[in-house]
Amino acid sequence: MQIPPLSERRELFCDVLVIGGGTAGTMAALTAAQHDVDVLLLEKANVRHSGALAMGMDGVNNAVIPGKASPEAYVADITTANDGIVNQRTVYQTATRGFAMVQRLESYGVKFEKDEHDEYAVRRVHRSGSYVLPMPEGKDVKKVLYRQLRARKVRSKVTIENRVMPVRVLTVNGRAVGAVGFNSRTGEFVTISAGAVILAAGACGRLGLPSSGYLYGTYENPTNAGDGYAMAYHAGAELSGIECFQINPLIKDYNGPACAYVANPFGGYQVNADGNRFVDCDYWSGQMMAEVKAELDSARGPIYLKLSHLPDATISEIEGILHTTERPTRGTFHAGRGHDYRERDIEMHISEVGLCSGHSASGVWVDETAATTVPGLYAAGDMALVPHNYMIGAFVYGDIAGEHASEFAHGAVREPLPEDQIASAHELIYRPLSHADGPPQQQVEYKLRRFVNDYMQPPKTERYLSLGLESFERMRGDIAAMGARTPHELMRCAEVTFIRDCAEMAARASLARTESRWGLYHQRADLPLSDDARWFCHLNLKKGRSGEMEMLTRPVAPYIVPVPGFDRPDGVENEPATPGELAGAWA
Amino acid sequence: MAQATHRIDVPVSVDQSKCIDGCTLxxxxxxxxxxxxxxxxxxAYMHVDECWYCGPCAARCPVDAVTVNIPYLLR
Structure with a gap:
């Protein structure tokens, strides 16, 4: 294709712009539509099968159901799993609004498992509470959500643009006023003027290279390349906990979750090669991942998900879930190797590193209204820092962002869009066309992500991280020289710039936090101990005025609920929230 | 830049005898x-080796023409 002139563009207008049509973005659009605003939902893929749940989900990991668990216990569990470094007000929203969200999803047609007394069949995986709730027909969750988006009342308020990928959020005087991107099929240049912007673009799942070497064989949906992290950063928003990587236990080579959460209630569990259990608690945390890594590296490795001891009928039931919902090709993978759960336990490994707040705690800094530090810019889902927020948290924060962005958009003065930022984005998007014979994206991306593996995988050290940073700076040149011929290739090239930005953030944040914390997620071999006196705080980063990355710390806000067995090292007293103060609090 | 093209095994295959003319599901x-x-x-055919082996292509095909294999490097 030819580079389109800067002036040749499609200009879109809306009150609320939602970037990303996955779990959080779809819910944000649905809620915003109830607030009398015009919503534009941009999805780089197709909303029918987009985001982390491209196919479906077998259950929710964090539903706090009245009578089964308490919001306070959930918040305390998540606080403990994150070594105390959480803004409890954000987690409390997920805890208190999750039940209403389960009911809302039920009203849409999503089925949750109930017991013989018609009560929600929650299961215990976390350290103390029971929050895991299976979704027996989880393969249909995307279908159900799409039907809502296309319902007559919603359709008149929500415009969907598939295959449009934004690359930058536009700002005027530090306020988000729209975005700029392109259509990955036609190459058309697109600008969007908006009253408020919601980023719901998913995790940075294409950061580390899977051990298979296959670029797209990632744990996360590989369309989620850190787009939202990079866009928030360049818009001036603060990001936080970027050194707290996402690393997950999974089926080796297949690289999908082994789903101990699914298998546990049926009697499945993780064992080492000696057949012994080795994790203290199956709930995914940095501590659990450190135990997994230690086992893999020991003479007791490899590790397995053990199912072979179970009766045939039970295994068939597990297969019925694992091979049909979240990652249905799991069955194809095992069959291809001639492996059967009845005869052979499933070899497990750990994933490549990524950034994600759905599973870990690395994301864009948000408060309990989903607001970022940039006025008019909201974030939700895997990319927004609400620790271990998973699917229910993505729905809850999509809902919150939809509500608050709508309010903001109602009062927003509409400014002309900043032409200088539009011109920079145009250059970023179309640059590879001007030297089409430059290095292809696949090779550049492979090299970039191999450096992530070489230098960033825990255990981290200052020397390795510094070499990583040096490599990511050097890769700016490779990326500038990358060549492309088609709109599709331009999309992949733009994604490589997002991955590089995320890699640099990961290196700088990991260097700055001069201690070890969160088990494997930020294990520094050169600084093996936690330094509570200095580092019991959030480490945030943002793009400074000069364009350099700046690091800053934020104190951990006073806890609103007590955390049994955990003494805050900074001695800050709890400040219980006053009744009705928090929007989502239970009546 | 000097360049070469090489063969690559792609994971998604489409049975051309079943695939419906003009269908884009x-x-x-x-x-x-x-x-x-x-x-x-x-x-339909797979035009790039970029696959999460997730399966909507096969699930949506009305005539079962699409097969999602595991990418060779993972198989």
Whole structure:
């Protein structure tokens, strides 16, 4: 294709712009539509099968159901799993609004498992509470959500643009006023003027290279390349906990979750090669991942998900879930190797590193209204820092962002869009066309992500991280020289710039936090101990005025609920929230 | 830049005898946009080796023409 002139563009207008049509973005659009605003939902893929749940989900990991668990216990569990470094007000929203969200999803047609007394069949995986709730027909969750988006009342308020990928959020005087991107099929240049912007673009799942070497064989949906992290950063928003990587236990080579959460209630569990259990608690945390890594590296490795001891009928039931919902090709993978759960336990490994707040705690800094530090810019889902927020948290924060962005958009003065930022984005998007014979994206991306593996995988050290940073700076040149011929290739090239930005953030944040914390997620071999006196705080980063990355710390806000067995090292007293103060609090 | 082309085993295969002329269901839903319609045959095929082996292409095909294999490097 030819580079389109800067002036040749499609200009879109809306009150609320939602970037990303996955779990959080779809819910944000649905809620915003109830607030009398015009919503534009941009999805780089197709909303029918987009985001982390491209196919479906077998259950929710964090539903706090009245009578089964308490919001306070959930918040305390998540606080403990994150070594105390959480803004409890954000987690409390997920805890208190999750039940209403389960009911809302039920009203849409999503089925949750109930017991013989018609009560929600929650299961215990976390350290103390029971929050895991299976979704027996989880393969249909995307279908159900799409039907809502296309319902007559919603359709008149929500415009969907598939295959449009934004690359930058536009700002005027530090306020988000729209975005700029392109259509990955036609190459058309697109600008969007908006009253408020919601980023719901998913995790940075294409950061580390899977051990298979296959670029797209990632744990996360590989369309989620850190787009939202990079866009928030360049818009001036603060990001936080970027050194707290996402690393997950999974089926080796297949690289999908082994789903101990699914298998546990049926009697499945993780064992080492000696057949012994080795994790203290199956709930995914940095501590659990450190135990997994230690086992893999020991003479007791490899590790397995053990199912072979179970009766045939039970295994068939597990297969019925694992091979049909979240990652249905799991069955194809095992069959291809001639492996059967009845005869052979499933070899497990750990994933490549990524950034994600759905599973870990690395994301864009948000408060309990989903607001970022940039006025008019909201974030939700895997990319927004609400620790271990998973699917229910993505729905809850999509809902919150939809509500608050709508309010903001109602009062927003509409400014002309900043032409200088539009011109920079145009250059970023179309640059590879001007030297089409430059290095292809696949090779550049492979090299970039191999450096992530070489230098960033825990255990981290200052020397390795510094070499990583040096490599990511050097890769700016490779990326500038990358060549492309088609709109599709331009999309992949733009994604490589997002991955590089995320890699640099990961290196700088990991260097700055001069201690070890969160088990494997930020294990520094050169600084093996936690330094509570200095580092019991959030480490945030943002793009400074000069364009350099700046690091800053934020104190951990006073806890609103007590955390049994955990003494805050900074001695800050709890400040219980006053009744009705928090929007989502239970009546 | 000096360049070479090489063969690559792609994970998604489309049975050309079953694929419906002019149908784009699998192309529409692929998260990675890795399927395309061959302008000469009007049938779907995988145009890039970019696959999460997630399965919407196969699930949406009305005539079971699409098969998602595990990418060779993982198989």
């Amino acid at each position: 699998c192309v529409d839903v692929c998260p990675l946009d890795s399927l395309a319609i061959d302008p000469e045959t009007n049938k």
